[in-house]
Amino acid sequence: MPMLSVRDLTVSYGRLEAVRGVSFSVEAGQIVALIGSNGAGKSTTLKALIGLVPPASGQILLDGRDITRAAPAARVHAGIALSPEGRRLFGRMSVQDNLLAGAHGVGSRAVVRRMLDDIYALFPQVRERRSQLAGSLSGGEQQMVAIGRALMANPRLLMLDEPSLGIAPKIVAEIAGAIERINREKNMAIVLVEQNARLALRLSHRAYALEHGEIIRSGKGAELLADPFVQKAYLGV
Incomplete structure (x- = not known):
């Protein structure tokens, strides 16, 4: 059973669907990356997982237990940060x-x-x-x-929203190394949202590319690094 299961998650701001039908899972000890352009729905997904925005529909399961309507404090207490x-x-x-x-x-x-x-x-x-x-x-x-x-x-599941944003390259490398250490030494599951797609894919065991609130590509981090569409859309290749 995955530690975290997200099933058909949809989040709306008024009439705007910021996330629509997103499904993915996170295994214990796994780094999962969400990549995509600005407005793709990455940060909104994290906010829904921690309970800061309510889903319009869908389900969030932690260790098989439905936490879709749980308060943020309850989710932190359950092991999400x-x-x-x-x-x-x-x-x-x-x-x-x-x-x-x-x-x-x-x-x-x-x-x-x-x-x-x-x-x-x-x-x-x-x-x-x-x-x-x-x-x-x-x-x-x-x-x-x-x-x-x-x-x-x-936490057992750590969510990081744009940890490299606006930071000097040398410090980005230090933070990337710290993420790897946290994952390796504590066997901690991590969901990483990053505009620096190359960094995110290099760090991740599994990754998902979002556009307009929907998942358009998924696979192992190394697989997406080698995907021609991902290279052209997000890596500048």
């Missing part, structure tokens, strides 16, 4: 306080301390800047904090 597009940090709070905000309701202080240590090991720059205001960090450092805050919820 989202690092949103644009990072959405509390700029006037310290880096460490931003991280701790993600651990609300997680458990004992010892567990929180262990998770903090794990994040500081993953992102040494974040440890160095833990007392600084989050708003004073570079974009890349803020992205590391945003990912760390999502990890503080101790």
